[in-house]
Amino acid sequence: MLGVCYYPEHWPEAWWEEDARRMAALGLTYVRIAEFAWSRIEPDPGRFEWDWLDRAIETLGKAGLKVVMCTPTATPPKWLIDLYPEILPVDPETGRTRGFGSRRHTDFSSPVWHREAMRISTAVAERYGENPYVAGWQTDNELCCHDTAISASPAAHAGFRTWCREQYGDIAALNAAWGNVFWSMEYRSFDEIEMPVGAVTETSPAHRMAWRRYSSDMVVRFHADMIAIIRAHAPGRWVTHNFIPMPETGVDNHALAADLDFAAYDNYPLGRADLALAKSTADEFAPLMRTGHPDFQGILFDQTRGLTGRPFWVMEQQPGPVNWANHNPRPAPGMVRLWSWEAFAHGAAVVSFFRWRQAPYAQEQMHAGLLRPDCTHAEAWPEVEQLHAELSAIDLPAPTKAPVAIIVDHESDWLGQIEQQGRGYNYQKILTAWYGTTRRLGLDVDFVAPGADLAGYAMVLVPALALPTVEAAARLQAADGLVLIGPRSGAKTHDVTIPEGLAPGRLRPLMPIRVLAVETLRPDCPGSIAIGNASYASGLWRETIEPGECTVLGRYEDGAPAVVRHGKVHYLATLVEDAALDAIVAAMATEAGVETTPLNGMLRIRRRGNLTFAINYGAEPAEAPAPEGAEFLLGTRTVAPRDLSIWRAA
Amino acid sequence: MLGVCYYPEHWPEAWWEEDARRMAALGLTYVRIAEFAWSRIEPDPGRFEWDWLDRAIETLGKAGLKVVMCTPTATPPKWLIDLYPEILPVDPETGRTRGFGSRRHTDFSSPVWHREAMRISTAVAERYGENPYVAGWQTDNELCCHDTAISASPAAHAGFRTWCREQYGDIAALNAAWGNVFWSMEYRSFDEIEMPVGAVTETSPAHRMAWRRYSSDMVVRFHADMIAIIRAHAPGRWVTHNFIPMPETGVDNHALAADLDFAAYDNYPLGRADLALAKSTADEFAPLMRTGHPDFQGILFDQTRGLTGRPFWVMEQQPGPVNWANHNPRPAPGMVRLWSWEAFAHGAAVVSFFRWRQAPYAQEQMHAGLLRPDCTHAEAWPEVEQLHAELSAIDLPAPTKAPVAIIVDHESDWLGQIEQQGRGYNYQKILTAWYGTTRRLGLDVDFVAPGADLAGYAMVLVPALALPTVEAAARLQAADGLVLIGPRSGAKTHDVTIPEGLAPGRLRPLMPIRVLAVETLRPDCPGSIAIGNASYASGLWRETIEPGECTVLGRYEDGAPAVVRHGKVHYLATLVEDAALDAIVAAMATEAGVETTPLNGMLRIRRRGNLTFAINYGAEPAEAPAPEGAEFLLGTRTVAPRDLSIWRAA
Amino acid sequence: MLGVCYYPEHWPEAWWEEDARRMAALGLTYVRIAEFAWSRIEPDPGRFEWDWLDRAIETLGKAGLKVVMCTPTATPPKWLIDLYPEILPVDPETGRTRGFGSRRHTDFSSPVWHREAMRISTAVAERYGENPYVAGWQTDNELCCHDTAISASPAAHAGFRTWCREQYGDIAALNAAWGNVFWSMEYRSFDEIEMPVGAVTETSPAHRMAWRRYSSDMVVRFHADMIAIIRAHAPGRWVTHNFIPMPETGVDNHALAADLDFAAYDNYPLGRADLALAKSTADEFAPLMRTGHPDFQGILFDQTRGLTGRPFWVMEQQPGPVNWANHNPRPAPGMVRLWSWEAFAHGAAVVSFFRWRQAPYAQEQMHAGLLRPDCTHAEAWPEVEQLHAELSAIDLPAPTKAPVAIIVDHESDWLGQIEQQGRGYNYQKILTAWYGTTRRLGLDVDFVAPGADLAGYAMVLVPALALPTVEAAARLQAADGLVLIGPRSGAKTHDVTIPEGLAPGRLRPLMPIRVLAVETLRPDCPGSIAIGNASYASGLWRETIEPGECTVLGRYEDGAPAVVRHGKVHYLATLVEDAALDAIVAAMATEAGVETTPLNGMLRIRRRGNLTFAINYGAEPAEAPAPEGAEFLLGTRTVAPRDLSIWRAA
Ligand SMILES: [Zn+2]
Ligand SMILES: [Zn+2]
Ligand SMILES: [Zn+2]
Structure with missing residues (x-):
């Protein structure tokens, strides 16, 4: 099914009915509204204006459209900020307060903001929870966009101290866990704890990991409270959230999605390609400029589906040039339809376009819509018509479990940022490379969280699982399929220390090796590994391992073991070029009896x-x-x- | 005629007479003084010391030199800052106050600063307004140098709110004009308005454009008030100002020059080339290293002349290596003379060298003068001797109107910064490219402001006129000659919104097209346009247009119209490589009957x-x-x- | 002899005895301890816990090891910062306070910090000054690491005003010396003086040089006071300090070392190479990746020895991958031994490894030790065994005076930062290039301070001596050997002004030239000089000189003199490529009768x-x-x- 994002408050009320009629005629089912409308819903403190929104919903509903209602917490109005300036977040890099004038000018740690966000959410939910035209709810909008998961405000400082107390109980335990003796960083009470910002040089990795976990917890708590409010007032309606690309939230996305009925994703292939491939050469980039990278949509569709394990939505689908990348090309003809179809292939239930009509003003006036500001058809319109016709003719079956699971682990990502060790180490690039291998081999993939049940997967890929929990280690050990574990897995304890007996720590039962040393090389000065007769580049992360009783499958240029196997588990002790991953995973698939379909090109x-x-x-x-x-x-x-x-x- | 910049306060009084004698002997006519002398003029609050300056002026005057007197407002002394710290400007990027210790440590929005600047200007004007040796006046020095047009101080915040009230009358009008409903950015009163700085992500383009206009207005008001003071006390004397390169002021330069008798420019070809061409290859740069780029002087000479339409001055001419570029070469032999001659060719009345004698101390001690610190001749001396002899032998006619007008529009420049849309979009590079075309074709050019009378020009070039006023559109329509309009012209209304009926909005009467979409491509991944049999790169800005009744002269690689014509008006819907501009303008010149002189090389x-x-x-x-x-x-x-x-x- | 850095507070007390036994068995003599242990020595204000440290020292001593005791002032504990927040330094670039959470969070200008640092130093010195196992002392740790020499705190501001008063006596003298008239920067009293930070544009070079000298003086005073405390309580013990690479302290290193018995250096060849050669190509870098650059150790060994003229220590020697460079490779096999031997070749008395056992927690857990966290031998262990055996078999003679002296001048370095004039000007690169020439010619070198006695040196090399004192000029004139002086020498007076009669000012008696002009070129657009039949690139700094009575040995491409000679003194008026330096120095060596040994490669x-x-x-x-x-x-x-x-x- 298809949908669209609509802003009745942006247009004359006289246009609404015709807009609704055209939406329905185009074959759209859903209309998302109101996520930025706080200043119109509550124009003065405590004074609500519902009439216009009542009428807008009714107009849409009467045209046969189903409304997706939002809480408007992404854009609190100026009067709220003036009443409570402590709502504003503080940039941890500069210590400067991040001001009003755009969006997301709020601090998840602020008790005042939490109270006010829940107050407006309650008001909206009470008003529309049982509205017959409202089919479901979107919480907030693109949580944590613009690097807003982390704030260094006084409220965050206080909250962090409280959180530490809850986590560690007494300060001696925290000092011991973090290794604070190292540079006389020991605290005498929780009230002495600093945020890990603005220090003379780097702060302790344990300190920074705790800060990341705290910041994530604040967002999760905010979201859970909001969902609870909606559920209390909107019986029988589903609740979702439109995620930005998961790696960019700075949050435990599985926790953030835990209470949702399903997850949604905002899909902007061209903007994403422009930014992610900014350092690519013209030869590399030109073929992707108007299409996006063939793997960049799927990896996020699959991750979004993995957040709840249920069919997902694309809540915002790019319909033409956007306004926010470094360069903003037009999609190649057919791509709006093709991206949408790819979403359905990966298990989407609904694709909704952003936005109905291009705004003629404000920050996004250069962002295309399905209509131009003058109400004429923009370029994507006929593609949506075609898509609707095609969808109507095909009965999409329910998505099925994939043969391959990839474990995606936000804490490995954070560790890679906190303790990079080599400038070339980047968890998201590693994850993308492993996913790329599966795509080139034509393997379908489910992304799962550490600790998920791995039963039934023929293969489990673990790009990195740096700080495994007891549960995550146990699930891996209980996996049915062949397992490939990447470097740095088991590298740390929960408090970011080297495990007793060295890495892989909790994973040693699966993989009885010892990681003796790690080196990182310049990307342009790699070493190599040999597997069979083939040689591959290896450099960004290289572990020296003691292989114990494992079988050695690959060796470094000096003969030391680099790829080993123990039963069904393979361990790759180094980051390698794609061709090495392709070869390893292809061989595992053959052994696992999973059919591969090697694909070339695009x-x-x-x-x-x-x-x-x-x-x-x-x-x-x-x-x-x-x-x-x-x-x-x-x-x-x-x-x-x-x-x-x-x-x-x- | 020739002149020089002199700082009697930097040298023993015993040297003044001999300095004056040598100046006169060298053939100099004018001596500019006192623009940085506030701490000597008013060493303590309210206590003036005029005697030394009286004597300096008399010494120069008696040697036959004409004095150019300055207001010393570029460098208020420490005691003034300590008395009124609110004078200091605030960096909008960081929120940090910009301190004392160099120059221009003042905020145009500060009422205290305005009062004090006018007080010292009045004192100087009263003292020397009718001094027989003072031929004319320079206001301040290099207004807005070092990015000082914009400050984010409390005074600026207050001033901006007042300015908005004056511009929009009531807050609902402002909210509507700016599209503040977009992200609940609506204000309830003018007292709620923020400066567009420090927000979480980008602020509204209308908001930023208003802020730019406000900041510019503050500088213009400051300047107008100062000129009025000088005129009130200096009957019969002219008033000028020495501009930095116009694109760098951040101000409406035509408004800033409105009350001047003529404009002056400070010409530093090598420093400018070093910075502007910093990304050029060695092969590109080496031939220009000691000469500057052959177009970079002319484009600013012509713009300076265009500020008032009258012969201009070069108030400061580089005489040797400077101290402030990334690299500071010696000019090639003959260049000091050649740059000066080029100024005269472009309509200069006077060229004045900076400075008489190299200072042995402080920030500019590595900046050459006509004399070395030890009073010996520096390298440029014989070139000035030669220049004076040559000038004496030639009677320079008055500059005449050029056949070609180029409209230069600071608001298009600001729009390109506020809403870049593609990283390659840069109004100043576009303006420079269009000017370069005219220079390679041997065409003389007048730069005019939007809204200027275009009568009598055989050709009018409009690199971009993004937010045309009613008057500017009418003048273009009334133009006698052929008109070439570049992309993005008519793209916005006054409040930076998309015009009703789409771009080119107010220019549609001239050019009945509709701009349906815009894309921007990476500089290294361009598309192309074809004109006749020739193909040219096009990428940094590409509009999809509906050509209406226009003739299509050029097409994109997919056949869509890219260059169209309607009567005497041509429209170029995309940014193109220089060769395309050369071909288009050459063809227009032929049609217009303007003789071109194609020039190669340097x-x-x-x-x-x-x-x-x-x-x-x-x-x-x-x-x-x-x-x-x-x-x-x-x-x-x-x-x-x-x-x-x-x-x-x- | 060999040593190691040990942190008893990081390990269970039960491990200490076995650790000590293994150290002794490995052949180690010295153990450095306690430099980061303040929070364990004084866990609460005024409450000292000595017992654990008493026992640690006794355990080590009884195993036959000699203890190097430290003052723990690099890491004051949280309670001290909470008691006295004014201890924290302020970043001059941003104005932001640099907080607690890592190390060196202290301001040398803070009277409170000075008092507290001396208080804890006194306490430690009283406790262990006469301890029989404590052989000597290290002050603090890596003074000024992490850019901490300079702080822009209120304390620094006040201290700087006092320092200026002491230096200049009355404010008129300071104004005159600094040339403050230039931009009306004149002060009326010392209480008006600003720090040269945060100004609108660049501040005066004299102002910045004074600020650098003041900041350096504060560190020197701090250090001298601490050494005096140790000496007062530790009769017969030596005192040293472990320097970071001297160019990075921001301090007059000779003054800083003045009261030490000998200097020590912390040697990290791979981290240093990775950072210093970050812009090198893969072809250039790959051969050095696991060895470091062959000159980068020697240049700092020789400088460290030069600080006191006595055999030096390597207090910390890299034993494996470190954690702090952009990329952190493993050393090539044998390099830990080889770097150690190179230290002994350059006059080391002791090489001490950092650290005994890799920490499993906190900031440096990815930094190798001699042991892994699990107590097993890390890679360097057998190399240390071999080294100990070899050292035991060779009787190292005392270091002897070298035939060549290189003058190293921190003020020339500071000038190059304060008034760079060309982006390619970098004193440390110049110094490294000159040293590289001597190394390729097989010449041994002593680094000496300006003003040192130069008697007995066959050759004296002066890469730059920009602000020579009377004494330094006199010493140069009195030199026995041939002298080679590089460009910019004599360029300035003490207060960073151009000398009367132009450069080389005070050096004119040695070299009767006049520097008429200076130019700087882009690195990729050099000019050339010819010496005999050979031509060499010259560009980053080029002086136009009047050669007076000197012999011209080399000329620029336009025939102007570029290398001149006057008696035993050679003057090089430009920065040149290495090959030119090699040729000039080789010819001088031949004349001086110093045997060269041209070396190729590594x-x-x-x-x-x-x-x-x-x-x-x-x-x-x-x-x-x-x-x-x-x-x-x-x-x-x-x-x-x-x-x-x-x-x-x-
Ligand atoms: Zn309720
Ligand atoms: Zn008056
Ligand atoms: Zn004592």
Whole structure:
């Protein structure tokens, strides 16, 4: 199903009815509204104006549309900030208060902000919780966008001290856990604890990890409280949230999604490619400029689905040029439809476009919509028409469990930021590389959190699991399938110390090695590893390991073990180039009996139930790896450029 | 005529007379003084010491020199700052107060500063307004140098609120004009308005444009008040100001110059080239290292002349290495003379060198003068001698109107900074590219402000006119000549919104197209346009246009219109490489009957009255494009390296 | 002799005895302790806990080890900061207070900090001054690490005003000396003086130089007071300090070392190479990645020795990968031994490894030790065993005076930062280049301070001596040997003004030239000089000189003099490429009768008494330049890769 994001408050009321009519005629089902409308809902402190919003909802609903209602907490109005300036967050890098004038000018640690956010959420939920046209709810909007998970405000300082007390109980335990004796950093009471910001040189990794966990917990608590309010007033309605790319929240995303019915994602392929590939060469970038990278959508679709394990939404889908990347090209013809189809292939229930009509004013006036500001059709319009027609003709089966699980671990990411050790170490790049390998091999993937049940997966990939919990280690040990564990896994205890007996610490039962030393090399000065007759670059992270009783599968240039195996578990002691990962994972798949479909270039495949989707990001036709006799529901065996084919196996 | 900048307060009084004698002997006419002398004029609050300055002026005057007197407001003394610390400006990027210790430590928004600046200006004007040796006045010094047009002080905040009230009358009008509903940014009163600094993410373009206009207005008001004071006390004397490069003021330069008799410019070709071409390759830069870029002087000479439409001064001319660029080479032999001659070619009345004698102390001790600190001749001395001799032999005619007008628009520049949309979008680079085309075609140019009378110009070039006023649009429509309008023109209303009916909004009467979409590409991943059989790169800004009834002259790689024509008006919907501009403008000139003189390499020509100047920036001789029978007043048909020829057509 | 850094407070007391036993068994003599132990020595204000430290010292001492005791002032505990927040330093770039949470969170200008630092130093010195196991003392730890020499605190502001009063006596003298008239920067009293931070644009060079001197003086005073306390309580014990690389202290290192018995250096070749060569290409860097640059250790060993003129210590020697560079490789096998031997070759008395056992927690848990956290041998262990065996077999003679002196001048370094004039000007790079020339020529070098007695040196090299004192000029004139003076020498007076009669000012008696002009070029756009038939690049600094009666040895591309000679003194008027320096210095050595030993590639030699050490940093064997009949004490005539040979001339 399809939807759209709409801002009745931006347009003359006289336009609403015609807008609703056109939405319905286009085949849209859902309309998300009101996430930035606080200043219109409560124009003065305590004075609410509901009438306009009542009418807007009714107009949409009467046209047959289902409303997705939002809490407007992403943009508190000026009067609230003037009443309670302590709501504003503080930039930890500079110590400067981050002011009013855009959005997300709030501090999750602020008790006043928490109270006010819940107050307005309650008001909206009370008003519309049982409105017949409101099908479900979106909390807030893009939580933690613009680096807002972390604030260094006085409220955050106080909250952190309280949190530390709750976590550690007495200060001696905290000092011991963090190793505060190291530089006479010992505290005598929780009231002496500083935030790990603005120190002369780097603060302790344990201190910074605690700060990250605290900051994440504040967002999770905020979100859980808001969801509870909605649920209390909106019986039978679902609740979701539109995530920014998960790596950018700075939060434990699984915890953040825990109380949701399903997760949603805001998908901007071109802006994302422009920023993520800013250092790529023109030869590398030009083919992706108008399509995005073929893996960058899937990796986030799969992660979004993994947050709840249920079909996800794309709450905002880019319909044309955006305004916020370094460069903002037009999508290649067909890409708006193709990105949408890829979302459905990866298990989407709904794709909703951002936004109905391009705003002629304010920050996003250069951001395309389905309509131009003058109400004429923008470029994506006919693609949405086509998409609706195609969707109407195909019955999408429920998404099924993938053969491969990838464990995604936010704490490994944070560790890589806190204790980088080599400038080339980047957890998100590692995760992306491992995902890329599965995509090139045509393997479907489920992303799961550490500690998730791994039963039924033929293969489990662990790019890094640096601080494994007891539960996460146990789940890995209980996995049914072959397991590939990447470097730095088990490197630390919960409090970011080296485990007794050295790494991999809690993972040693799976992998009886000892990590004796780690080195990191310049990206342009790598060493190598040999696996069989093949040699691959290795440099950004290299562990010297004592292999114990493991079988050695690959060796460094000096003959030391670099890839080892113990039963069903493989351990890769170094970061390697993609080709090495491809070879290792392909061999494991063969052993695991999982069929691979090696893909070249810009074609990717994804299965949903008994359907297979082949998505061609390239400018040339590509051959679909469909079995003989496959029944094509869309497209043909030759997948046209920027097009897809869907088939059911014969 | 020639002049020099002199600081009697820097030298023993015993030296003054000999200095004056040598100045006169060198052929200098004007001596500028006292712009940094506040601490000597008023060493304690309210206690003035005039005697030394009286004597200095008399000494210079008696030697036959004419004094250019200054207001010393660029450097208020420490005691004033200690009395009134609120004078100090605040850095909008960091929120940090910018302190005492160099210069321009003042805030144009500060009422206290305004009062004190006018007080000292009045005192100086009263003292010297009718001094017979004082020929004219310079206001302040290099207004807005060091990014001082904008301050985020409390005074600026208060001033901005008042200014908004004056501009918009009631707060609902402002909210509507700025589109503040967008992210609940609505204000309930003018007292709620923030400065657009320090917000969590980007603030509204309308908000930022208003802030730029406000900041500019404060500088203009400051300047106008100062000029009025001088005029009240200095009957019959002219008033000027020495501008830094106009793009760097952050101010509406035409408004800033409105009350002046003429404008002056401080010309530092090598420092400017070093900074502006910092990213150029060695092959590109080495030929320009000791000469500057052949267009960078002319573009500012022409803009300076355009500020008042009257002959301009070079108030400060680089005489040797400076101290402030990243690298500071010596000029190639002959360049000090050549730069000066180029100024005269472009309509200068006076060229004045900075400075008489190199200071042995403080911030600029590595900056060359005409004399070394030990009073010996520095390198430029003989070039000034030669220049004086040459000037004495040639009667320079009055500058005449050029055949080509280029509209220079500071608001387009600001828009490009506020809403860049693509990192490659840079109004000043666009303006420079368009000017470069005219120079390579040997076309003389007048720079005019939007809204200027365009009668009599055979061609009008509009690199960008993004927010045209009613008047500016009307003047363009009334133009006599062929008009070339660049992309983004008419893109916005006064309050930085998309015009009703889409761009080009107010320019649609001239050019009946609709701009449907805009994309921006990475500089290294351009698309192309075809004009006739030629193909050119296009990427930094690309508009999708509906051509209406226009003739299509050029098309994008996908066949969509990119260059169109409607009557005498051409519209270029994209930023293109120089060769495309050269071809388009050359074709227009042919049609307009304006003779072009295609020039290669480092030679440039400029006409002044009935004289033509050929300036050779290159290291090789160049052929002057002089007609047969031309009478050479200086040089010959072969223009020597770093030399010039001047001829009168036969 | 060998030593190690040990932190008994980091480990269970039960481990101490076995640790001590293993240290002794490894052949270690010295153990440095307690430099970060303040929070354990004084856990609450005024409450001291000595017992644990008494026992630790006794345990070490009874095992036959000699203790190096430290004052713990690098890491004051949290309670001290909470009691006296004014101790915290203020970042001059941002104005932000630098907080608690790491180390060196103290302000040398703070009277409270000074009092507290001396209080704890006194307490420790009283307790252990006469302890029989304490052989000597280290003051503090790595003074000024993390850019802590300079603080912009209120205390620093007050201290700077007092210091200025002491230096200049009356404010008119200061105004005159600094040239404050220049931009009306004149002060009316010392109480008006600002710190040169946060101004609108650059402050006066004299102002900044005074600020640097003041900041340095504060550190020197702090250090001198601490040394005096130790000496008062520790009769017969030596006192040293472990310097960071001297260029990074921001202090007059000779003054800082003045009261020490000898100086020590903390040697981290790989971290240093990674940072210093970050812009090198992969081809340049890869051969050095695991060895460090062959000159970067020697230049600091020689400077450390030069601080007191007595054998130095390496107090901390890298034993494996570190944690703080951008990339942290493992040393090539043998390098830990080789770096240690190189220290002994350059005159070390002791090499002490950092640290005994890798910490499993806090900031440096990724920093290798001699033992891993689990007490097993880390990689360097067998190299230390080998080193101890080799040292036991060789009787190292006392270091002897070198034939060549290089003057190292911190004020030239500061001037280059304060008034860079060209981005390529970098005193430390110049010093490194000159040192590199001597190393490639096989010349031993002593680094001396300006003003040192130069008697007995066959050659004196002066890379830059920009602000020579009367004494330094006199010493140079009195030098016995040939002198080579580099550009910018004599460029300024004490107060950073151009000398009367122009540069080289006070050096004119040695070198009767006048520096007429200076230019600086982009590194990629150099000019050249010719010496004889050879041509060399010259660009980063180029002086136009009037050669007077000097002999011209080299000329710029335009024929102007660039290298001149006057008697025994040579003057190089420009920065040149290495090959030019090599040729000039080689010719001087020939004339001076100093034998050179031209070396290629990665081999370096150093003499100590009658022994010659050949150190091979390369991956290939190299031929030792040993005379026939040389007696090899270690190694052979073919020096193995990453190995050394030592011989005694026959
Ligand atoms: Zn309720
Ligand atoms: Zn008056
Ligand atoms: Zn005592």
